[in-house]
Amino acid sequence: MKILATVKRVPDPETSIKVKPDGSGIVADNIKWVVNPFDEIAVEESLRIKEKVAGSEVVLVSVGAKVAQEQLRTGLAMGADRAILVVAEDGLEPLAVARVLVKVIESEQPDLVVMGKQSIDDDSNAVGQMAAELLGWPQATFASKLELAGDQKTATVTREVDGGLETLSFPLPGIVTTDLRLNEPRYASLPGIMKARKKELKEIEVGALGVDVAPKARLVKMEPPPKRQAGKKVASVEELVHLLHTEAKVI
């Protein structure tokens, strides 16, 4: 079985993000970059399938700047077989990324595509859905459980939806996007990191794919969220209720 998993380079959720003074973006220097946590879950899920289904291959794909090689290397160190980097300028819109992915998917012809439900930088939560639509493939988003039939022709996905769980079954190929509870990703072990060096990492220029990646929207301005006020200690429940009425005005 061939599984394609997506990997996006994003700022480490632990680092503090600063907005540039002119509001044109975030300060990119001196921040740590990691694999989008939802993509890490996608890689892990793909590897678990590979471990179960003999002869499987896990291919990673990233769309972005050349430095995203590092995040693909991390995925390879976790155990993926090879990686494809579509070199493009950072910050492509979801539809553009979906179109690029569709090209890669058409040439790779995987049986299953596993993606993060969203990337933690722009939080669009759109690429998986758009790619499935463009391909005319079934999709199951926000997966908290993924099971394959014995013949690997159908997938059954449990989705986390408002107020409960929904179980979907669909024929493959299809696209699954991961939620937080799907699995706990493994670390890239030292031996894995050493092995990753010898694995194939192919680069494709986005221009060579012949898709329209021109932006349709314009970033007007970024602003940091308002600074949080320091907390306050209250002496009694009465005082708390009083302040919630008069100061916070929430009740």
Added chain:
Amino acid sequence: MTTTAYDIEASKDTLGRFLRDEVIPLEKEAGLSPDVAPPAELRRKVRRRAHALGFYAADMPREAGGGGLALSERVLLDMEALSHETVFFEDVMGGPGGPSSILLACDERQREKYLLPLVRGEITTCFALSEPEAGSDAGGLRLRARRTNGTYVLNGTKNIITNAPQCDFAMVFAVTDEARGAMGGITCFLVDKGTPGFSVGRVHTCMGFTGFQGELVFEECEVPAASILGQEGYGLALALDWINANRIKIGAAAAGLSRRLLAASTAYAARRRQFGRPIGDNQGIQWKLADMATELFAVESMVTRVAAMWDRKLDVRKEAAMVKLYASEMVNRAAYEAIQIHGGTGCLLETGLERVARMVRVYTIVEGTSEIQRIGIARRLLKELAA
């Protein structure tokens, strides 16, 4: 095959995650004290996991089941590991009870029995050199190994030996030829726990460490000649080669701990307000921070440079002594100043600073005291002049 900067960054990343997400929570959950040796089964669990991730025995050769990292790479991981606070440090990276390059001198049988399981974290050892009457002067060992027909009989005591209470086997340095002494009269024996005549004596309570060190007592303990590591008379030669790498690793540990001290001190200096402003606005505090940072940078530079020399198989006896001397004294100064910057708060257990101060005190003593390092450095200088 050389490692790239990215590989090392990725490894440090995994190490940090492993410590943060698994090791430290395990420690919290079990309610362990940072000073006291954890239960053996937890230590084994951490070792096995650390070996699977490639940290334990990272710098042992691949043929021996290790990670094959160069020392210059391993020290970067040591620095990272020690910038986290965990009682399991030696179970993650390996310590005196763990894989030791001395044991690369094992013969085929010893390799299967000791080296390979040790590298996998299944068993542990100890390096038993010091005795009640012989510390800095290793040539003055009293523990005798008397030769009988085909066997040796050990009599004597070792003390303050790290991992002696827990080890599965001990590397015991014993006198086989009194007349030769340090010049070919000392032999290293691999002795199994449970060998008749071999017992653990007192378990020490030591500054910063409880239950880690202990005595080993040998009373008419008979061992076969096959338990000799390498050749008879070559015990100290084995130890002295390995000790250079260990001294460099102490430098790395000192650097890792100092990073933690500096980060805590800088943050506290910015946060703590007295007389209406952060204490870090006072030059008196700024100078302490500047000195800590400068000395830390010096040690990081020394460690990486000397480790690279070691990797190129250069003679690093003088430089390894310099690293050990300077780094061990630096981290003690840093611990003192970190507590000073934190004031009374620094003395509270919850800041973790007094723990570091107690733990690093021994750094200027083990693997050769500061005085012994200075003697070694000066002797080499004078020898180089004469040559």
